[in-house]
Amino acid sequence: MRRMLVLLMFELKKILNRKKALLFLIALNVVPLVASLALIVAYVKFKSFGFGEVQFNVLYEVVQGLFTAHIKLFSYIAPFFLALVIGDSFSTEFSRGYMKMLLITPVQRWQVITAKTVSIMLFLLLAVTIGGFFLQADLIVARGMTQNSGLLNTSMLPEQLNVEKPSFIVSTSAAVQLLFMTFAGNLMLIGFFILFSLFFESAIIMSFSSLSILMGLHSFYMIATNFLGKLDVWYNDAAQWVFSRHLSDLFSISRIEKILDGRLNIFDAEVMASLGSSFAWAALFYLLAVLIFSRKQILH
Amino acid sequence: MQETAIKVNQLNKSFGRKKVLNDLSFNVPMNSISGFLGPNGAGKTTTLRILMGLVPLLQGEIVMLGESLPGGRSKAVEQIGAVVENPTFIETMTAVENLYWFGSLYKPVTNERILEAIALVGLKDAANQRFGTFSSGMKQRLGVAFGILHKPRLLILDEPTSGMDPAGRVQMREILQRIHSEEKTTIFLSSHLLDEVQRLCDYVVIIDRGRTAREGYVGEILSGHQETWEIRMPDEFFSKAIEVLKTFEGLQWSEGPRGLMLTMKSEMSPGINQALVAAEIKVSALIPHEASLEETFIRLTSEEKGN
Structure with missing residues (x-):
């Protein structure tokens, strides 16, 4: 257990020591970062000029859009960055010889792969948390704007404005749920990339080939469900086994919007089913990776 | 232990x-x-x-x-x-x-x-x-x-x-x-x-x-190993020396650059020296080449190849 912890700390240190990692954390959270700046500018402006109906509607749309855009963009670009980080942790370590230095110590192979997996999960969690932190800051700013709307007091607002608008824009619970979904959905991808990285010794080649296969699989899923399935049911059945479908289910815009509005939460059966499948796939990939890694020969 | x-x-x-x-x-x-x-x-x-x-x-x-x-x-x-x-x-x-x-x-x-x-x-x-x-x-x-x-x-x-x-x-x-x-x-x-x-x-x-x-x-x-000895002498005594060496058993020789190279057990060396001197050959040096792992190694690994 102590060894496992040392190994985990060591892996985290290695990941965070790379300049790449810092760049990824920023790139993955570009939407919340930029939005924070924009909202602060808007806040200063509204505070001096007052706050009217138009601005309220715009703000409402902007903040909702911000969440949707962040979650959606994160789910699109995270695979690229994850593939590179995982490629560095596995493929590059094979070619540089770090792996052989780890494996001649008494740590067991499943421990190595588990520590690496967990450290990458923690890295992903860090990326999600940073985004969440900035989004939360954005929310606070936006709430401040709706509640202290400059010169106008709520009771002084015209009748038509004072109806049915929620006092909050996005609830904290909805925000946390969305971020958890982002994290959980990407676990499956971590498993997929780790499985791949065991067969390559270059992070770049590993990333390109695994992403190509991922995109190929997903294209098949889209074509099969939209067109081919109408010709032959077989395609529909086959498409059910394309694991990436759970990602597009999880991150569909309508679902994100429902969660933002509070009409759906992640404990509802619909979301739980996607989350469950994605955990199951992640576990399957992890077990396969352990099995393959335990028989792998380290030759240089 | x-x-x-x-x-x-x-x-x-x-x-x-x-x-x-x-x-x-x-x-x-x-x-x-x-x-x-x-x-x-x-x-x-x-x-x-x-x-x-x-x-x-x-x-x-x-x-x-x-x-x-x-x-x-x-x-x-x-x-x-x-x-x-x-x-x-x-x-x-x-x-x-x-x-x-x-x-x-x-x-x-x-x-x-x-x-x-x-x-x-x-x-x-x-x-x-x-x-x-x-x-x-x-x-x-x-x-x-x-x-x-x-x-x-x-x-x-x-x-x-x-x-x-x-x-x-x-x-x-x-x-x-x-x-x-x-x-x-x-x-x-x-x-x-x-x-x-x-x-x-x-x-x-x-x-x-x-x-x-x-x-x-x-x-x-190394103990079971045949040692190599080098006998240095002027060139004109070579043929005569070879005649003398032929009388010994368990001995192999070849011509080296500056004398004869012998492969034999080390206890034979005094006898050979005596015989050469008795035949009026002017031996200038009798040099033992220390047995080395290298020779054993080459012998062992090339034997395998012969099989």
Whole structure:
């Protein structure tokens, strides 16, 4: 257990020591970062000029859009960055010889792969948390704007404005749920990339080939469900086994919007089913990776 | 306390269709410095990789320090230090940091022990230098420091002097001798530098094409060996000398650049000298060429090829 912890700390240190990692954390959270700046500018402006109906509607749309855009963009670009980080942790370590230095110590192979997996999960969690932190800051700013709307007091607002608008824009619970979904959905991808990285010794080649296969699989899923399935049911059945479908289910815009509005939460059966499948796939990939890694020969 | 540090029995390994190890069996005695020799492609590195756990053991039996692999690997490896060929630590970390992180995977290490190990391999001045700036000799020595960090009972080294200059090799030899005498560590090293092995090791395992060609204490291996002697004399006495030599049994000769080269048991030399002088041959020198592992090695490995 102590060894496992040392190994985990060591892996985290290695990941965070790379300049790449810092760049990824920023790139993955570009939407919340930029939005924070924009909202602060808007806040200063509204505070001096007052706050009217138009601005309220715009703000409402902007903040909702911000969440949707962040979650959606994160789910699109995270695979690229994850593939590179995982490629560095596995493929590059094979070619540089770090792996052989780890494996001649008494740590067991499943421990190595588990520590690496967990450290990458923690890295992903860090990326999600940073985004969440900035989004939360954005929310606070936006709430401040709706509640202290400059010169106008709520009771002084015209009748038509004072109806049915929620006092909050996005609830904290909805925000946390969305971020958890982002994290959980990407676990499956971590498993997929780790499985791949065991067969390559270059992070770049590993990333390109695994992403190509991922995109190929997903294209098949889209074509099969939209067109081919109408010709032959077989395609529909086959498409059910394309694991990436759970990602597009999880991150569909309508679902994100429902969660933002509070009409759906992640404990509802619909979301739980996607989350469950994605955990199951992640576990399957992890077990396969352990099995393959335990028989792998380290030759240089 | 067990007598054998490493016991390898019927080890087999193939890469694709190529059989690299073919029923390889040998023993490494405790408290020895043992050499592992073989021509290129004989399977030395593969064997060491299996011992270190880099290549999974599929066919055969290995017992290290009384623990049989693969089940007892973790337990055995806690008491074993391994130095791979070209050790690769993290380039951006210093020597001390690297030893701390990698060493902690064996057992908790103290800063004193890290500095002690670094001093033992003569890297005291480079302790806080980044690994990326090390020369290949320094990297190799840091590898040895890592190997002995947790005070192992057995140290396995793969080509510890590869890529080192002659001075570095001498240093490495001294380091290994010091580790052996100060920390009572059994050492098992592979090398293709035979004179080095002869000077350092008291036990050798010679393998060829995946089989054990010979194993034993260096003294024993060399004792049954025919020695080479060189007789120097003016050229005009050559034919006469050959006539005299023909009267001896168990003797082979050939013409060398400055005299005759004889292969014989060393106790024959006084008789030959007497006979030559009696035949009025002016022998200017009778020089023994010390028996070397190199000759044994070449004889053993080329015999195999003849079969």
